[in-house]
Amino acid sequence: MQTIQIKDKTFEIAISSDKIQQEVQRIANEINRDLASNEPLFLVILNGAFIFAADLIKKINIPCNISFAKLSSYKGTESSGVVHELIGIDENIEERTIVVIEDIVDTGITMEKIIQTLKSKKAKAIKIATLFHKPEALLRNIELHYVGMNIPNDFIVGYGLDYDGFGRNLDQIYKIK
Ligand code: IMP
């Protein structure tokens, strides 16, 4: 088994890039089918979701807009529980259908904060698209509309996800050993 080292931690391959692309295509198909007449605004949550968002958006074939927000809650391999808004939502989202694009929903604290913000700005509908979800770690009651893969409660890196800022460039998903 091929392993990689990032700082003090060793990681092993967990999910291939083929498998990721298959799930990205499936989510795109579902969004194209469900939101064809809604002119959705995709809201990409930086930094982690940038690669997923880029791959997904190329497969969307309905009229749409795309925008970005930046939040951070993680320190190392643990969620801090406190969400910092680093770049806010600058668009007028009143009466829009928003599709939040997230890399992973872990405790759900970040997503809860995003949903509250979008509701306070009067979005018409809020849909969540996340590539990964750790059901065992979830602490908040949130509805996820498009989920690539449910995964065990292991820390992962690659395809946009980082350990202390490193590993986002990896094409496959690695899990901590
Ligand atoms: P939550 O608020 O606990 O749901 O955490 C969500 C954010 O934490 C995600 O947007 C990721 O940036 C980060 N995160 C959660 N789990 C992992 C992981 O396994 N690897 C890397 N980042 C993660």
Ligand code: MG
């Ligand atoms: Mg993130």
